[in-house]
Amino acid sequence: VGLATVDMARALGARVIAAASSAEKREAIARLYAPDAVIAAEPGFREEVKALTGGKGADVIFDPVGGDIFDESTRCIAFGGRLLVVGFASGRIPQLSVNMPLIKGFSVVGVRAGEYGRRFPERGAENIAAIGALAEQGRVRPHIHAVLDLADWREAFAMLERREAVGKVVLRP
Structure with missing residues (x-):
């Protein structure tokens, strides 16, 4: 999910800061997907995100990991940002103190593509077609x-x- 997200975000013109759990994965991501930056997905990464964004924080954070990564993400998201909850690969479902989104003005959005497609089939089909077009153009690839x-x-x-x-x-x- 993460690599596809890097590819799609870059194809859509986003500046991408990717995070990975090991040095090997960080090297592979940098080589294969050329995000603007690759950082370690470990405690303290919020400082790197803030430094890379001039102190602003990330506008959108895509989190398939949950746990400590989610906790750190709430501290490096930009005012008005969106924190996309995609899964809990860490095994820990995080708890959110609602003062964080209040103070920082960010939204937390659950993302389940399959459920979205079932509830909004026309928009789901449009999204699939858009991804297919990006793939045909070579802008996203597995x-x-x-x-x-x-x-x-x-x-x-x-x-x-x-x-x-x-x-x-x-x-x-």
């Missing part, structure tokens, strides 16, 4: 970390559990 035979499914899942995949792990029949 990144495949590994392609393995179906018989090697245990290794594929182990890669995911070890969090070493940068991109998708594909199983072929």
Whole structure:
């Protein structure tokens, strides 16, 4: 989800600050997706975000991790920004003190693309068509970390559990 988001944001003209959990992933993201900056997804990253934005903070934060990353994000979001909650890969669903959005004027938005498409099928179809057009133009593309035979499914899942995949792990029949 994160790599696709970097690709889409860049295709739409956004300045992108990507965060990743390991040095290997940060190097891969910098090489493959060329965001404006790649930082460590660890406590204290809010200071880097503030420095990279001239103290303003990020206008939009896409958070598939939750936990400590969400907590840090509430402290480096710009006034009037949007914090998009996409998932809880960290395993911890964060709690939000509502004084934070009050003081900083930011919105927290839950993002479930499938549910959005079911509730608003026409707009969902328009979004899919727009993504398809970006793909046809070569402005967004999938990144495949590994392609393995179906018989090697245990290794594929182990890669995911070890969090070493940068991109998708594909199983072929």
